[in-house]
Amino acid sequence: MAKGLTQQALSDSAEVSRKSINAIENGIYVPSTVLALKIAETLECSVEDIFKLPE
């Protein structure tokens, strides 16, 4: 996990379940815009840095 955060820490900060973060990391689940923004804010980067359209 970037920034040395655990899934639990990131999920606490983004106000979702650890399962959500796990599912997003594994590409099982595409987050909503709000959640993507919250994750980006926690990781101090832009949404485009962590989420990309499939090529």
Added chain:
Amino acid sequence: MRPKELLMLLKSLRAMTYFRRFLILFICGITQIFFAVYLLLELFGFNLGFHLTNHGYMFIPGILIFASSGLLTVSYYFGDTKTNNSLYDEYTAMRYYKLGAVGYALNGIGIFLLFSFQDWSNWSLQSANAMIYQIASFAWLIFGILLVWFSLGDYKEYKNG
């Protein structure tokens, strides 16, 4: 019961966890499966070796569902925000919708099959009545299985979390 004790009880009821939700949904699901299977086997003439003589028992799954829905609603609106962020997040909602969609699809197939193997040449009010019960208990069974399925996800999360 004193007002303070009542307040404590209400506070404990609204505090939902993965394990509590697992227990609630699992008990509801298993009860629903039991009654649905019982009804289906009875309707199809299998000899179970026992018979529920008191029809009031059939209210048990319904009462459980009402009580559980109440508890979940109270926990959703009045529970701890931090816990609820995790318990009722968008991924959980997606799991719920997906399972609901599976349920509707299976019920659709089931109803089609139940319609197909009716004896339409000897159709009677009794057969129609039996078919309605078959459809209802089949739908009951499917949603019971899905409740258990959903609850197992909560149990996994409780174990891993």
